[in-house]
Amino acid sequence: MFRFLIRRILLAVLTLFAISVVAFGLFFAVPADPATTMCARGCDQVTKDQIHARLHLDDPIYVQYFDYMKGIFVGREYGAGDWKRDCPAPCLGFSFRTDEPVMDIVKRSLPITVSIAIGAWIFELLIGVTAGVFAALRRGTVFDKLAISLSLVGAAMPVFFFAAILLYVFVFGTGILPFPEYVPISKNPLAWAGAFILPWLSLALINAANHSRLGRAQMLETLSEDFIRTARAKGLRKSKVSLRHALRAAINPIVTMAGLSLGGLLGGAVITESVFGMQGLGMQTVTAARELNMPLVMATVLIATVFIVVANIVVDVAYAALDPRVRLS
Amino acid sequence: MTTVTEAAAAAKDTTDEAPYLEVENLTVRFKTEDGVVRAVDGVDFSVQRGRTLGIVGESGSGKSVTSLAILGLHNPKSATIGGRVSVGGTDVVGLSEARLRKMRGKDMSMIFQDPLTSLHPYYKIGTQIVEAYRIHHDVSKSDARKRAIEMLDRVGIPEPAKRVDQYPHEFSGGMRQRAMIAMSLVNNPDLIIADEPTTALDVTVQAQILELLADLQREFRSAIIMITHDLGVVSQVADDVLVMYGGRSVEYGSAAQVLRSPHHPYTWGLLNSVPTLYGSAEEDLNPISGNPPSLINIPSGCAFNPRCKYAMLGDGPCDKDVPQLAPVASDEGHLVSCHLPEGERITILNEEILTSSHLQSRSEETDGE
Numbered sequence: 266m267f268r269f270l271i272r273r274i275l276l277a278v279l280t281l282f283a284i285s286v287v288a289f290g291l292f293f294a295v296p297a298d299p300a301t302t303m304c305a306r307g308c309d310q311v312t313k314d315q316i317h318a319r320l321h322l323d324d325p326i327y328v329q330y331f332d333y334m335k336g337i338f339v340g341r342e343y344g345a346g347d348w349k350r351d352c353p354a355p356c357l358g359f360s361f362r363t364d365e366p367v368m369d370i371v372k373r374s375l376p377i378t379v380s381i382a383i384g385a386w387i388f389e390l391l392i393g394v395t396a397g398v399f400a401a402l403r404r405g406t407v408f409d410k411l412a413i414s415l416s417l418v419g420a421a422m423p424v425f426f427f428a429a430i431l432l433y434v435f436v437f438g439t440g441i442l443p444f445p446e447y448v449p450i451s452k453n454p455l456a457w458a459g460a461f462i463l464p465w466l467s468l469a470l471i472n473a474a475n476h477s478r479l480g481r482a483q484m485l486e487t488l489s490e491d492f493i494r495t496a497r498a499k500g501l502r503k504s505k506v507s508l509r510h511a512l513r514a515a516i517n518p519i520v521t522m523a524g525l526s527l528g529g530l531l532g533g534a535v536i537t538e539s540v541f542g543m544q545g546l547g548m549q550t551v552t553a554a555r556e557l558n559m560p561l562v563m564a565t566v567l568i569a570t571v572f573i574v575v576a577n578i579v580v581d582v583a584y585a586a587l588d589p590r591v592r593l594s
Numbered sequence: 595m596t597t598v599t600e601a602a603a604a605a606k607d608t609t610d611e612a613p614y615l616e617v618e619n620l621t622v623r624f625k626t627e628d629g630v631v632r633a634v635d636g637v638d639f640s641v642q643r644g645r646t647l648g649i650v651g652e653s654g655s656g657k658s659v660t661s662l663a664i665l666g667l668h669n670p671k672s673a674t675i676g677g678r679v680s681v682g683g684t685d686v687v688g689l690s691e692a693r694l695r696k697m698r699g700k701d702m703s704m705i706f707q708d709p710l711t712s713l714h715p716y717y718k719i720g721t722q723i724v725e726a727y728r729i730h731h732d733v734s735k736s737d738a739r740k741r742a743i744e745m746l747d748r749v750g751i752p753e754p755a756k757r758v759d760q761y762p763h764e765f766s767g768g769m770r771q772r773a774m775i776a777m778s779l780v781n782n783p784d785l786i787i788a789d790e791p792t793t794a795l796d797v798t799v800q801a802q803i804l805e806l807l808a809d810l811q812r813e814f815r816s817a818i819i820m821i822t823h824d825l826g827v828v829s830q831v832a833d834d835v836l837v838m839y840g841g842r843s844v845e846y847g848s849a850a851q852v853l854r855s856p857h858h859p860y861t862w863g864l865l866n867s868v869p870t871l872y873g874s875a876e877e878d879l880n881p882i883s884g885n886p887p888s889l890i891n892i893p894s895g896c897a898f899n900p901r902c903k904y905a906m907l908g909d910g911p912c913d914k915d916v917p918q919l920a921p922v923a924s925d926e927g928h929l930v931s932c933h934l935p936e937g938e939r940i941t942i943l944n945e946e947i948l949t950s951s952h953l954q955s956r957s958e959e960t961d962g963e
Contacts, residue, residue, distance in 0.1 A: 500699035
């Protein structure tokens with residue numbers, strides 16, 4: 266188990282390294298000169314040169330990459346003399362647009378993304394897995410058929426459309442809820458939940474479709490297994506057969522999907538954020554990419570990668586913990 | 595039908611003890627989109643404690659469906675079960691799920707074919723046995739665990755205290771089936787239904803498992819139903835044999851009667867299709883031509899008539915009337931359902947069937963025992 270973890274983490278570091286190299290390479294792949302992006306109209310060559318010097322843009326690419334990585338772990342200094350700016354670890358550089366430290370932008374937008382992701386994740390699992398499991402246990406009934414049809418609708422529904430409907434019904438139509446506005450959970454947990462309930466529901470109801478379809482299929486498969494018949498032949502009551510035996514055996518793929526889903530959600534739910542006007546990580550990425558604001562793109566890519574890689578490790582460990590047949594070596 | 599059951603009951607030599615399991619006119623039907631499947635159609639048999647009934651037949655002959663019906667494991671929504679199944683005096687047909695559940699595992703238990711798929715892959719062997727024991731006994735987990743270790747030891751698993759904490763995938767096939775048997779027997783059931791318990795095992799292990807079952811039967815005096823398509827297994831363990839075809843019983847009697855002087859052309863076919871180690875394989879292996887009948891469209895008359903070498907078609911009754919299970923006049927307690935006149939059956943048996951070399955060697959083997 267320990268050796269497995271070490272190996273898995275080393276692999277994760279390698280993945281992160283590869284992704285960071287590729288993302289950093291984008292700096293140079295884009296045609297536009299960052300200096301042009303940064304300086305205002307009527308920019309002259311002198312200003313451009315100053316910007317180049319300040320951002321060390323004339324250094325060889327590997328030196329720049331090394332400096333960047335060094336900034337993340339130990340911090341670094343930009344420029345020299347009057348232009349000298351200190352950027353403590355973890356330093357992700359400065360926004361080309363606003364000159365604000367990227368770390369500050371991340372600190373501002375990450376809580377929003379995490380709030381959306383965690384809440385949506387809990388809701389989608391509660392709704393999706395429960396619906397799927399019960400649909401399988403009540404196969405062929407009205408409940409089952411309803412669950413299947415709703416899953417199909419959910420899987421086919423685009424988030425922006427569904428989110429818009431929710432907004433229309435609950436905010437503009439009936440006014441039950443105010444327009445979502447971010448409040449930190451530390452300030453007012455209730456207002457926080459109120460602000461996020463619509464993003465949660467719009468993501469959860471749509472993602473739940475995947476969980477319910479997977480959950481139903483997995484349960485149906487295990488319910489037809491021989492060991493379920495054995496459990497019944499022992500004289501076990503039906504509820505225990507369903508939960509202790511069938512669900513236990515069906516849980517692995519569900520856990521896998523749940524883990525990857527969380528990783529994806531943490532990487533930023535761009536469309537949801539933009540429908541509800543929330544400046545989460547996803548929105549920042551899109552804006553940054555459009556404006557060729559490379560330090561911000563780089564940062565968001567790295568953060569999303571970390572989330573997904575970590576989610577993968579957690580899923581692998583969970584898999585081994587759940588299935589004794591999986592050997593972690 | 596009553597006369598048949600009485601005749602069958604009379605055939606049981608040994609004691610006057612009432613049979614622990616009595617099955618009368620059992621029918622199991624499944625409604626499917628293609629029509630009604632008559633999986634079991636009027637089957638009678640009985641088993642006393644301490645005795646073993648072998649149920650033989652091809653896949654789809656209704657053997658396993660019969661056993662699942664006894665435990666009430668069919669889905670009541672799709673299966674219709676008729677007739678009477680008395681287990682220790684309780685008629686289990688139509689019994690409520692709650693009462694059936696209390697009987698399952700305690701009064702009647704089952705050993706399944708493939709122990710790898712029949713044991714839960716994510717629970718330790720011990721946990722699964724403990725669970726089975728605690729369903730019917732109000733004891734602490736540690737007491738149940740002691741019992742589990744004791745059972746594992748009893749079925750011949752070495753180092754039971756260590757193996758109890760292992761998972762099914764850590765067991766070999768034979769050990770796994772032993773563990774399955776330990777789990778089935780943990781509540782001392784009076785009726786054990788073994789559904790092809792040795793099919794998934796290699797031959798040497800198979801013999802050990804059968805011996806173990808026979809041992810445990812002597813110890814606990816349980817009634818055993820051994821479902822199999824392997825006539826070797828039947829001849830080794832069964833006191834009585836029931837041959838099923840197309841959901842009906844075609845021949846029923848003591849093991850000696852059915853295996854040494856069979857009267858039904860299907861049983862002849864089964865015996866003939868057992869290859870021996872002697873002689874040429876091609877001459878020796880005579881499979882029954884054709885396929886088992888569809889249980890939705892059972893052939894008219896005798897279900898076996900399309901595959902029967904001796905069928906009296908045209909003017910004969912074989913494709914018109916369903917033959918009834920009737921006593922063989924010259925052999926008391928032996929029942930067969932065949933339209934062929936008894937004299938003719940005896941002639942065919944003596945002149946064609948028993949002369950085939952391997953049947954003789956088989957009867958010699960049996961003589962030796």
